[in-house]
Amino acid sequence: MRLIIAEKPSLARAIADALPGGGKRQEGAIVCGDTTVTWCLGHLLEQAPPEAYDPADKQWRLDRLPIVPDTWQLAPRSKARGQLAVIRKLIKQATSVVHAGDPDREGQLLVQEVIEYLKYRGPVQRLLISDLNRPAVSRALASLRPNAEFQPLFQAAQARSRADWLYGINLTRAWTLTGRQAGHDGVLSVGRVQTPVLGLIVRRDNSIRDFKPHPFYPLWVDLQVAQGQLRAWWAPKAHQPLDEQGRLIDRTPADALAAQLPGARGTLTTLDQQEKRQAPPLPYSLSALQVDAARRFGLSAQMVLDICQRLYEQHKLITYPRSDCRYLPEEHLALAQRSLSGACQNDDTLRGWLNGADFTLRSKAWNDKQVGAHHALAPTGKPADVSQLSATEGHVFRLIVRNVMAQFYRPLRTFEVKAEFTLLNEAFRARGQSILDPGWKPLFTTREDTPPLPPLTQGEACQALAAGVEEKETRPPEPFTDASLIKAMMNIGRYVDDPNVRRTLRDTDGLGTEATRAGIIETLVQRGYLVRQQKALRATKLGCALIAALPSAVSTPERTALWEQRLRAISEQQDDPNAFQQALLEDLRALLSQSDAARLRHSLQTAQGEVGGPAKRSGATKKSYTRRKSTGSKTATGSRSSTAGKRRTRRTTD
Known part of the structure; x- marks a missing residue:
């Protein structure tokens, strides 16, 4: 009998569904022909307490520190004894064992420590699953590797x-x-x-x-140029009273200059204009998703993790969520249109994004060299039943789909301008941005970060129309x-x-x-x-x-x-x-x-x-x-x- 030990019941069910033999359930396991699938419940074992090594260490005493075991021991977790007994019985009957922990350092430890604790000495293979969809699980079952390859990860x-x-x-x-x-x-x-x-x-x-706040005084000037108007800001010279950020902390020179500026003529002395292309944001790692979901929806990091676990285990809508990777395997590119189409079926917002996608494009997100034990979070392609998702689950699911969908949108193309004008022997700076092609940007926001400047030419004349000094105050860190x-x-x-x-x-x-x-x-x-x-x-x-x-x-x-x-x-x-x-x-x-x-x-x-x-x-x-x-x-x-x-x-x- 081949015994597959999964990290948790949801993974065991997914494995059993992909095996021939029907899947007959029994206590703590599923029998599929000559293969039996069982599971852990997270960690079944934990490090033994200090008193397991020496009863004297049950009492907390400074003179007993540091406590250092000579030979390390594990102990069954109190709520896991029943499932550990099930695995103990099955492993005695097994001719081979398959380790099906999550594909990371902790997943390797979680199952392997059980195998070693139960003193199994037969052959052990490793099953790596990061996607609970049946086709993905079937592919993983066909690609078993010797568990010995993962001994350094276990260590x-x-x-x-x-x-x-x-x-x-x-x-x-x-x-x-x-x-x-x-x-x-x-x-x-x-x-x-x-x-x-x-x-x-x-x-x-x-x-x-x-924090002790202090005031600072930015000076602005509105300029008339050949093809319009713009606002520029004074860049004080080093001899002025400035703080560490280069901000003017004495209002007197700003007021004096502002009084002289109206009507003053000057020249555009430095002009930097360039077109920029920005690739779409990469698909999410868990932490990147937690950051965005907290900012956008006010969700705590724990709430996002819990939602992702439900989307992965219960709804089977996303791939393995506890990933630190923001790249996807290259083989997933060919399947992306189908998986995204499935994910978007029952959601108007997602369907709208899908209609704008160009699946002939390929972004840098598809890169096997950047993928380790996990890949980025992605939809599995299973259609989402919106009625079965909470509002927050829907929000998080859309974020995950959006960042994968964005890989099939054109880059954001902008025309960025930095200009420096000289008036009264002082420098005034302005910057602007024009969007040439919004590309992926509308999936994320419709707001323009920096308004455009009018067309400018190096060396052209300008004239100050008005000027003013603002009084601001430094702010403490957030x-x-x-x-x-x-x-x-x-x-x-x-x-x-x-x-x-x-x-x-x-x-x-x-x-x-x-x-x-x-x-x-x-x-x-x-x-x-x-x-x-x-x-x-x-x-x-x-x-x-x-x-x-x-x-x-x-x-x-x-x-x-x-x-x-x-x-x-x-x-x-x-x-x-x-x-x-x-x-x-x-x-x-x-x-x-x-x-x-x-x-x-x-x-x-x-x-x-x-x-x-x-x-x-x-x-x-x-x-x-x-x-x-x-x-x-x-x-x-x-x-x-x-x-x-x-x-x-x-x-x-x-």
Whole structure:
């Protein structure tokens, strides 16, 4: 008997539908002739707690840190024991096993750890499915690969799981116990991703709080040129009183110049005119979709992830959503017209877009070299039953279809003009844009970003008609929202001061992964470190206090981003998991030595945040906190057992 182990029931059903043999259901499995398909429920196993290695570590004590297992152990998750028993029984009867976890690092770990935990020693093949449509599943079943090819990916995932356990268990215990000494009765959880994310928000909130506005004075002049009128803005010279952005901060010279300008004559001294072509935005990765859906519809990152899971698993309208890729396989190009036509059948907006598409075009989105374990989000081609979709599901589905549809629209062509005029020996600048061909733009917006200028000729004369000075004030940074925070996590190198590290991080995945970013934000909210104020995410007093008390290296992004880089190197056989763990242990010991009750007491007393006193925002004592293992909340490791509610139980530690 061949046994296929899928990551979750929806994937198992899709596999069974594509197999011959009818698909006879039994407890925890589907029998299809000589093949049986069973499934996990997300992670069936988790890292064993500290007391599994030494009973003395059930009690939280500073003198027991760091806790480092000699031989790592896994334990069944309490709610997964029944399904694990089903797989145990089936795997004993199997002559071969097919690993059908999701095609990513965590999916590789999730199923393979079960196979190894149950001590199966027979042949194992790997089934990679990113699209639940029957034709796609059938193609995948015909292209099985040896699971051994994915051993480096498993080792990277295993290294991540163990390292997160070490980091979360030891730092959470250290700062919680230090917090007790400082008078705080509650758990202070620390995680290798969640804490730097909290640090981003705390530092942004501090910048907003400490911001001191100052006025600045832009000067405009309306000019008559040969074929019309335009408005230009003064570009003050360096000897004027300017701020770091080149803005005039003393009104006196602006008023003096404005008084002289009416009637003054000048010349167009510099003219830069060029036609530009802009390709359509690429299809979505999950994070890119979360950013756009937050901006356009006010949806939280977690809401977008949950909607995508329903569109993928329940409605089967989109391909695998937890993707970090924005490119599509080249073989999908030939199928695109059919899949888009199917997706647009029952929606007037989508049909309108479909009518304008030119399927003879090929954009840069179709590129096998850019596609890894996943490809970009795309419609499967199944017609959407609008009556079965909620309003938000419809919104997100249209966004996904739109970005794929845009690949069959012409580029946006614009004519852009930058002009500099000289009057009274001063420079005045104007810019404009004309749309030559809107191309894909109407699918996204009908607004023109920059109005056009009248036709201009290098060296032509101009005359000032009127001038004026506006009084404006500098504004503080905007607080983070779901959209801007996800974008910051994707592009974390922008928040790193060290230029060498910034260069290193330029091409990495940033903080968290496509699958975990939404859950990280929700975890910080649930733990009382963040609150939502309309669309803004603001740090609480407890969140501010924790960041102030921790070593800066724990709350800044450099370590965790470089950590992800090492995990990627392990998956590519360019690094060693043992060396990675040893480096982490050295780092941990240094961090543990910096826990300081006096510093924490001071930060708890002086922290400024949006709501909640520090001692009342933790939401748990140590006893209640450790009990949460069975409820889908974070355990004391700082790890997460659910990112999308009770439905999905994949566990990733952050």
